[in-house]
Amino acid sequence: VLISLGTGPRPEGDVVDLFLDCHERIRRFVELARVLGRRGDLPAAEVEDGCARVARYFRQALPLHVADEEHSVLPRLGGHSARIDDALSRMHRQHEDHEAPLAALLAACDALGRASADRAARARLLAAAERLAAELEPHLQLEETVLFPAVRELLAPAVQTEIRSELRARRA
Numbered sequence: 001v002l003i004s005l006g007t008g009p010r011p012e013g014d015v016v017d018l019f020l021d022c023h024e025r026i027r028r029f030v031e032l033a034r035v036l037g038r039r040g041d042l043p044a045a046e047v048e049d050g051c052a053r054v055a056r057y058f059r060q061a062l063p064l065h066v067a068d069e070e071h072s073v074l075p076r077l078g079g080h081s082a083r084i085d086d087a088l089s090r091m092h093r094q095h096e097d098h099e100a101p102l103a104a105l106l107a108a109c110d111a112l113g114r115a116s117a118d119r120a121a122r123a124r125l126l127a128a129a130e131r132l133a134a135e136l137e138p139h140l141q142l143e144e145t146v147l148f149p150a151v152r153e154l155l156a157p158a159v160q161t162e163i164r165s166e167l168r169a170r171r172a
């Protein structure tokens with residue numbers, strides 16, 4: 001159920017609110033990865049659990065969000081204006097560029113999860129989280145400032161409803 005992905009029920013929200021909820025979770029899990037990379041004082045169980053949650057989020061949930069943008073948003077927003085088309089191609093390129101830092105984050109997360117006291121593994125997770133954060137933030141902002149407003153302004157309510165159904169189907 002889509003609503004369970006949110007931090008709380010938002011029955012009034014539109015489809016862009018669902019995208020914004022995803023962005024909030026992306027930022028939250030990047031931050032959790034940074035905390036796990038920075039803190040050497042956490043109990044082993046907390047480190048293991050945190051690493052497992054970060055890895056699960058970026059392996060399972062993030063790809064669904066990227067698929068939402070690539071397959072439900074991009075084809076519908078394309079062709080409206082040069083500015084939107086440019087933002088869409090930047091978005092697409094950035095999604096591809098994120099694959100390497102994401103793989104590094106997952107590898108570092110798995111390693112620290114297996115050896116929670118390993119300082120080198122912790123340092124690698126911090127470096128991976130910082131790199132991913134630096135690449136993700138301008139990406140999230142591009143979507144939030146150009147593309148999400150365009151979904152609200154340029155796509156008919158019926159089309160926004162279609163997008164919402166596709167998001168739900170991807171998670172069913």
Ligand SMILES: [Fe+2]
Nearest residue numbers: 066069095143
């Ligand atoms: Fe994206």
Ligand SMILES: [Fe+2]
Nearest residue numbers: 065069140143
């Ligand atoms: Fe996004």
